[in-house]
Amino acid sequence: MTGSIAAIGMGLAVIGAGIGVGNIGGKAMEAIARQPEAVGDIRANMILTAALVEGAALIALLLSYLAA
Amino acid sequence: MRFYQLPIYKSLLFSILFAISVLPSIGQDQGQNPAHRDTSSKAADTQHDANTDASHTAPGEHETHHEFDPAATAFHHISDQNIYSIGPFNLALPCLLYTSGKGWDIFSSSRFGFDAFGHGDGKVAYNQFVLHEGQVMRVVDANFPSGEVQIENFTHKEATNNKGKKIEVPYVVYQDREYLLDKKSTADGGLFGGGVTSFYDFSIGKNALSMLIVCLLLGWMFIRIARAYANNPGRAPKGIQNLIEPIIIFLRDEVAKPFIGAKWEKFFPFLLSLFFFILGLNLFGQVPFFGGSNVTGNLSVTMVLALLAFILTTINGNKHYWQHIVWMPGVPAWVKIILTPVEILGVFIKPLTLMLRLFANITAGHMTLVVFVSLIFIFGKSGQNVGASLGASIGSGLLSIFMMAIELLVAFIQAYVFTLLTASYLGAATEEHHHTEEKHH
Numbered sequence: 001m002t003g004s005i006a007a008i009g010m011g012l013a014v015i016g017a018g019i020g021v022g023n024i025g026g027k028a029m030e031a032i033a034r035q036p037e038a039v040g041d042i043r044a045n046m047i048l049t050a051a052l053v054e055g056a057a058l059i060a061l062l063l064s065y066l067a068a
Numbered sequence: 069m070r071f072y073q074l075p076i077y078k079s080l081l082f083s084i085l086f087a088i089s090v091l092p093s094i095g096q097d098q099g100q101n102p103a104h105r106d107t108s109s110k111a112a113d114t115q116h117d118a119n120t121d122a123s124h125t126a127p128g129e130h131e132t133h134h135e136f137d138p139a140a141t142a143f144h145h146i147s148d149q150n151i152y153s154i155g156p157f158n159l160a161l162p163c164l165l166y167t168s169g170k171g172w173d174i175f176s177s178s179r180f181g182f183d184a185f186g187h188g189d190g191k192v193a194y195n196q197f198v199l200h201e202g203q204v205m206r207v208v209d210a211n212f213p214s215g216e217v218q219i220e221n222f223t224h225k226e227a228t229n230n231k232g233k234k235i236e237v238p239y240v241v242y243q244d245r246e247y248l249l250d251k252k253s254t255a256d257g258g259l260f261g262g263g264v265t266s267f268y269d270f271s272i273g274k275n276a277l278s279m280l281i282v283c284l285l286l287g288w289m290f291i292r293i294a295r296a297y298a299n300n301p302g303r304a305p306k307g308i309q310n311l312i313e314p315i316i317i318f319l320r321d322e323v324a325k326p327f328i329g330a331k332w333e334k335f336f337p338f339l340l341s342l343f344f345f346i347l348g349l350n351l352f353g354q355v356p357f358f359g360g361s362n363v364t365g366n367l368s369v370t371m372v373l374a375l376l377a378f379i380l381t382t383i384n385g386n387k388h389y390w391q392h393i394v395w396m397p398g399v400p401a402w403v404k405i406i407l408t409p410v411e412i413l414g415v416f417i418k419p420l421t422l423m424l425r426l427f428a429n430i431t432a433g434h435m436t437l438v439v440f441v442s443l444i445f446i447f448g449k450s451g452q453n454v455g456a457s458l459g460a461s462i463g464s465g466l467l468s469i470f471m472m473a474i475e476l477l478v479a480f481i482q483a484y485v486f487t488l489l490t491a492s493y494l495g496a497a498t499e500e501h502h503h504t505e506e507k508h509h
Binding site: 040054055062 | 322323326417420421424425428481484485488489492
């Protein structure tokens with residue numbers, strides 16, 4: 001299997017996005033536990049923020065395609 | 069899209085493989101021939117090639133000079149094809165091929181004489197076109213005879229592309245000579261290993277047919293629902309209305325109204341179309357043994373969807389939207405100099421991530437499923453170890469069911485996320501100006 005330094009870069013970006021999405025999910029759970037009546041708003045904003053963080057990982061994916 | 073030349077995806081796949089089980093290393097580079105770049109050379113090892121029978125069915129016997137390669141199998145199964153497979157049966161699809169300098173070739177892919185059960189390798193070449201692994205390819209060599217010609221089989225060789233990267237090149241064997249094959253042109257400008265080749269494929273392939281089926285299904289369903297509302301105004305919904313009405317109300321109250329604001333009604337039809345189109349295709353791709361189409365996991369499809377969102381955002385952007393991009397009010401001048409390029413980049417990055425998110429999620433799901441099924445062939449050493457493959461079949465079946473359950477969830481989440489983000493971009497573009505410190509993205 002031919003490796004690529006771009007694959008390592010992609011992996012690092014995924015670590016960053018993973019930490020970010022994990023934080024968002026954790027904090028959203030805390031918020032829902034504190035305020036169960038706001039679950040709808042929190043969920044929508046959680047998914048929106050997670051999607052934006054995921055965007056960074058996706059750009060890294062594209063750039064690693066270009067570099068590979 | 070030909071992604072299987074990319075080491076990054078192979079690495080991703082292999083990390084999945086290693087994470088779920090302790091496996092002996094899967095050699096891919098064993099016993100491969102050195103690069104042959106000439107278009108037609110004598111078949112070096114005829115006995116070798118005789119093993120590569122075109123009528124095989126097990127993916128494990130894909131290439132005899134390889135061990136089973138799960139990455140290549142996965143990429144083969146997620147790509148668009150010129151045949152439609154229902155279970156093990158292959159059905160022919162129309163081929164519309166344009167060759168520069170030669171014109172159009174329009175025929176049915178049944179002309180290639182592929183097996184009803186099998187892997188989509190044609191036994192006949194037609195007008196220098198052949199069917200290899202379900203995809204139409206063209207013989208580069210002009211000396212190859214036109215019209216219908218019986219061909220022997222296909223081989224693969226390793227070559228180096230103009231970027232210096234090792235790639236696998238398909239060859240067709242005809243009268244003991246090997247002829248280089250061209251894949252169809254792709255519009256990626258060589259980004260993903262594709263580019264303009266000697267022909268263009270405008271066929272109604274597997275993906276296009278799936279898309280048509282889904283559009284017809286959705287059209288039929290929604291016209292029926294709309295009629296039901298028109299005929300029984302004010303009555304309680306019944307039948308399929310009960311399924312769709314809560315989804316539409318959810319999208320209206322949780323997506324369109326809060327994210328777009330006052331002008332939500334103008335964009336709501338677009339958002340609903342996006343949501344149900346993506347959801348329909350995601351779910352259709354989940355149906356086992358029915359084409360296994362990967363439409364929303366195709367960059368061209370997601371690109372068009374993202375482009376629609378981009379065009380709508382751009383033409384509906386009001387003065388404040390552009391002002392916030394070009395010259396952000398309320399920040400010092402030196403910050404504006406940094407901010408403006410970032411904001412302008414952001415205009416293009418938003419649809420780009422929309423496109424990639426849907427594509428990556430659906431493709432990754434489909435590939436993981438194929439790799440789980442591949443475990444049977446990896447453990448069973450392509451049929452040599454029956455006991456191990458039986459054991460792996462049970463494990464693989466359970467893992468696949470688990471993965472399909474997750475994919476069902478992902479189908480809904482990705483359709484929702486695409487709609488939600490499009491709504492938020494449209495909302496940002498049409499938002500009326502309230503105060504200078506307004507959120508700008």
